[in-house]
Amino acid sequence: MGKxxxxxxxxxxxxxxxxxxxxxxxxxxxxVYDRLVNPEILNEAPQDAEMIYVGKADGKHTLPQDExxxxxxxKALEKxxxxxxxxxxxxxxxxxxxxxxxxxxxxxxxxxxxxxxxxISVPAYAGIPVTHRGIAVSFxxxxxxxxxxxxKSQIDWNSFRYDETIVFLMGLHNLANICENLIKxxxxxxxxxxxxxxxxxxxxxxxxxTLENIVETVKKEGIGTPALIIVGQVVSLREDLKWFx
Numbered sequence: 555m556g557k558x559x560x561x562x563x564x565x566x567x568x569x570x571x572x573x574x575x576x577x578x579x580x581x582x583x584x585x586v587y588d589r590l591v592n593p594e595i596l597n598e599a600p601q602d603a604e605m606i607y608v609g610k611a612d613g614k615h616t617l618p619q620d621e622x623x624x625x626x627x628x629k630a631l632e633k634x635x636x637x638x639x640x641x642x643x644x645x646x647x648x649x650x651x652x653x654x655x656x657x658x659x660x661x662x663x664x665x666x667x668x669x670x671x672x673x674i675s676v677p678a679y680a681g682i683p684v685t686h687r688g689i690a691v692s693f694x695x696x697x698x699x700x701x702x703x704x705x706k707s708q709i710d711w712n713s714f715r716y717d718e719t720i721v722f723l724m725g726l727h728n729l730a731n732i733c734e735n736l737i738k739x740x741x742x743x744x745x746x747x748x749x750x751x752x753x754x755x756x757x758x759x760x761x762x763x764t765l766e767n768i769v770e771t772v773k774k775e776g777i778g779t780p781a782l783i784i785v786g787q788v789v790s791l792r793e794d795l796k797w798f799x
Contacts, residue, residue, distance in 0.1 A: 556583070556630040558657055560650045562643040562669015563591045567679075567754040570670045571595055578667060583633035586625060590641030590780055592755070604633070611779075619649060623656040630662045643671040647697050647723055671695075673721045676753030676782045680760045681796030682789055689787050690718035698725015698732060698783060711735045719786035726781040729772060733765045736785065741765060746789035751781045754798075762792060 559578045564570040571592075579585065579598045587596060589609030596605065606629075608622045617625070629636045644650030644666060657664045673695040674684055684693040694717045700707055714720060714736060725732055726749065737743055743766035751759040763771035765785065 555662065556632070556634045556636055558626050558630050558636045558638055558653075558662060558664040559667055560638045560644045560654060560664060561640065561667040562648070562671075563588075563595055563639050563641055564670040565642055565672040565675045565679075565754045566590070566592055566752060567675075568592055568594045570675060570754060572667065572669065575667050575669065578635065578637050579639070582635050582637040584629045584636045585639055586622070586629070586636065587639040588641050591639050595639070599637075604629075619652065623653055626653060626657060627660055627662060630657070640669070641672070643669040646671045646673060646695065672753060672782055673723060676750050677721065677748075677784050677788075679754045679758060679798045680748060680750045681792040681794070681798070682748060682784055683791060683795070684719050684721065684784070684788060686788050686791060689791070692717070693719035693721060693786075695721045695723065696725075698722035698728050711739050715739050715741070717786075719784065719788050722783040722785075724780070725783050726772070726777070726779050729783060730769050732783065733768060737765055741785075745785060746787060747783065747785045748789045748792065749777050749781050749783050751777045751779070753782060758798065760792070760796075762789060 561575050561578060582599050582603045584604045585599050586606045586608055589611060608617045626638055640648040654664055677684055722732055744764045747763055747765050747768040749761045749772050759777055761771045761775040761777050
């Protein structure tokens with residue numbers, strides 16, 4: 555019986571992959587990987603490793619999550635080293651907890667290898683710190699895309715009223731709704747906001763505006779997915795701190 559390594563591949567830049575992640579990838583018998591994993595990272599796997607794509611895009615899932623869980627289980631019965639490779643960090647909206655529990659319930663050994671999360675690294679590559687002395691001493695990370703079959707949203711918009719920095723992952727298609735809800739609960743319409751496409755990669759694009767105009771700015775700049783949204787006064791630091799081109 556093998557072991558499953560639930561591994562974070564980081565936000566995109568190959569150099570942000572952790573040393574531990576690189577070690578297990580290079581020793582993998584099977585790699586089960588997501589859509590946002592940098593192909594350069596996949597090239598680090600042994601030539602004879604079995605590569606299984608289970609990527610998810612908006613409305614298009616190669617496999618539903620319960621079937622991905624079962625793939626990991628079955629491969630662990632067949633092979634010694636199974637790497638489950640996820641963009642970012644497996645425990646930040648990566649459903650790593652669900653996969654770990656599924657394996658534990660079936661007696662499969664697993665290890666969690668954290669990855670550099672896009673929630674912090676992508677804004678950093680855009681010159682936006684999520685905290686800054688005198689501006690923000692806290693930040694919140696929120697899913698921008700809840701499961702469509704949910705009976706009721708788990709997002710309590712009123713609780714966001716006093717948050718200094720808010721980062722939304724996977725929220726581009728819901729951008730208008732996000733801005734509308736934040737203004738509705740009392741955020742100023744001129745609150746700075748940025749949307750970052752494919753952060754930390756050579757395809758990175760950044761649109762900067764306010765809650766009031768960011769939707770139009772994103773359309774004008776041609777920003778696409780995957781994208782991250784960051785809201786707060788820290789966005790105004792970008793002009794002084796932007797460094798990555």
